[in-house]
Amino acid sequence: MTAPTPGPAPALAVHDLRIAFAREGADTRPGAVGDGGVTEVVHGVDFAVERGRVLALVGESGSGKSVTAMSVLGLLPGTARATGRIEIDGAEVLGAPEETLRALRGRAVGTVFQEPSSALNPVFTVGDQIVEAIWAHHPETTPAQRRQRVVELLEAVGVADPRRIARSYPHQASGGQLQRAVIAMAISNDPTLLIADEPTTALDVTVQAGILELLRDLTRRLDTAVLLITHDMGVVADVADEVAVMEQGSIVETAPTRQLFAAPRHAYTRSLLGAVPELGVRSRGPVPADEDAGTTTAAAELVDAVVTFRGSSGTTTAVDHVSLRIEPGEFVGLVGESGSGKSTIGRTLSGLVPLTSGRALLAGIDVGTARGSTLRRARSELGLVFQDPASSLNPRHTVGRSIADPLRLHTDLDQPARRARVLELLDAVRLAPALADRYPHELSGGQRQRVAIARALSCRPTLLIADEPTSALDVSVQQQILELLRRLQAELGFACLFISHDLAVVGELTTRVGVLRAGRLVEQGPTATVLGDPQDAYTRRLLAAVPVPDPERQAERRRRWRELAETS
Structure with a gap:
């Protein structure tokens, strides 16, 4: 009897990841964890992201989401020590030499951060910065090829007038245009994995809706795996296939998105979902204005x-x-x-x-x-x-x-x-x-x-x-x-x-x-x-762009937003 052929390795596999930070001068050897000089902040985390899928890593500030992402990129500070296994396309990241990590960053792994204006150098044009990302991993390309690739990438991420944006400095573009340019840079070398750390937090709802639509499209079109780090459960409902919930350095629940929203098992997950403000759902509003409004001096x-x-x-x-x-x-x-x-x-x-x-x-x-x-x-x-x-x-x-x-x-x-x-x-x-x-x-x-x-x-x-x-x-x-x-x-x-x-x-x-x-x-x-x-049609478009923490309702809202965006 022939053994079944194993499937392809996931784009990202994390197993028993533990991350500890040492105070200056503390002993960072393995046996020193818990000695008072070293604090463990991530405790035995396991998850995997398949190609063409989006895994959302959610939790409150300080839960360990971003430090987990930094460990995948090999960007932990010198005071940190990570153990366990992190594999990208089957290649081990933990303990890999710096030369290997540099080759992985940008080529196998693309990154999109929260604030696009901080992710771009203000003294270089948008196009020059994307060119640099291409040249770093494909030095054999000619300048003309790299410039053409920049235009193609900006077109692929939906930037209107890509040649103008390529010539622009970051301060000359809007927040939505900049985030699309950052995504273009992140996918410039056809990465296996895209890490998106709060990619829409700094954006208004209509720009956010466009960026989420872009992430969905790129995942499907390029077969890229996406690790989405966010605290916005509406965003999770909109784009994620699976969800991993982190609390104080541990993953307390992992489930397909629809299942997690329909029947969350862990109390912490339920508290996260319960804290999300939702359109049309009012808890206790403020005290109403004075009944003599209009006859008194306005505030x-x-x-x-x-x-x-x-x-x-x-x-x-x-x-x-x-x-x-x-x-x-x-x-x-x-x-x-x-x-x-x-x-x-x-x-x-x-x-x-x-x-x-x-x-x-x-x-x-x-x-x-x-x-x-x-x-x-x-x-x-x-x-x-x-x-x-x-x-x-x-x-x-x-x-x-x-x-x-x-x-x-x-x-x-x-x-x-x-x-x-x-x-x-x-x-x-x-x-x-x-x-x-x-x-x-x-x-x-x-x-x-x-x-x-x-x-x-x-x-x-x-x-x-x-x-x-x-x-x-x-x-x-x-x-x-x-x-x-x-x-x-x-x-x-x-x-x-x-x-x-x-x-x-x-x-x-x-x-x-x-x-x-x-x-x-x-x-x-x-x-x-x-x-x-x-x-007003503008108000209707704003409302349709707001993601709600319900995958089924959000799918319908997404369809409605597309219709309004096309007619506006």
Whole structure:
């Protein structure tokens, strides 16, 4: 009897992978693990990715997803030690010489990272960087062949006007164009495996939908295996064939995508799915605006606002005759694609961007004409929370000092009173008092965002402007921050302008929403009405682009998005 012929090796096979990090000077020999100087962060992980398939590796920040991907690329730092087996097309990666690893990277393995502008060198054109990737593994090609290959690759990933983009520098292209260029570079040498680490997190929903469509197409057309690292369960439902769930360095559940979403076995998987905001599903919204809305002074108001910027190529209109009123205690959402003018409106209301024409009022004060003490009083009525708390908090200042800064500027409180207020605010955002003496790098992303919220609320503002405050956070931390904002708004009664490209979050949190397109407010009204029965075609296209955590429903939404994209 003839033994069955073994099938082809998977594109990527990981077996019993363990990764440990040593403190400087600690013993990194195998027997030293667990001695206090070495910490194991990945514990016996097993998974495989077949050609033409997408495996999603999901979990919260710190679960071990990205460090696992770095081990596949042989890019762990010198303080790390990995054991087990990692095979790409049957070739062992762990322990391989650097020359072998360099040959694998780019040729057998392509990589796509979260932030395309960081993945590309700003001083070289997009085309030159793709040429370099081709030349590194195919030095026998001629310059003309490499340039032609660049154009073919950019066409293959759906870049409009590929020759122009090839000649452009990264700052001259949009985020979606850059991510397509990064994918073109990643597939330039026909890799066996594509590692995509949060490839759509930095993109708005319509660009994200296009990138996910591209990943699906490339997987099918090139028979490439894809290891997708993400915390977005809607993205997983859209593109993944299988899912591996990581918690604290271990894979706790692996299953086909439809099976995992229909019947998750592990409690951690169920908690991840339960934390995902979903369009049309509201938990507890914020406190409604005052019934006297319209008769009282607005928390903030734009009246026929126009904002223009001058550049070398002419004048750009970022905000185009926008009128928007936010009542006291009201949660208003502002949604739209990147570049639609959302953040400019927030900065205009805060007095950071001047109006070209129109008026911007904050608690009845015209911030465009206010000066001196009047402007300071207006700004004391405002709190700001930004997307990335790591960038918005001074790394040289303790948490306590950062929270106290607005109190020093806008109040007469002495140092003991400021300290008491800082501790009161930390308690309000559910952080321990001891964190007042810590520095931002010693906190998690969710803790840093809580600190940013505490600082924004320190002077009891009338209006909180939250600009993408949860987009950099994983789903469970995001849900905690949303719940925190709901609770604080109910207790303190501030109004909020919530700026986001995540329509599901906006649908869960806000009572009214405005939709921006190219600086114009194309639709506004009660959130349930605008998101449930949109009247503008642009709003319908935005909604169709939002992935939902249900593979069967997402397949239908994908079909609908394609139809709307073709007709728009």
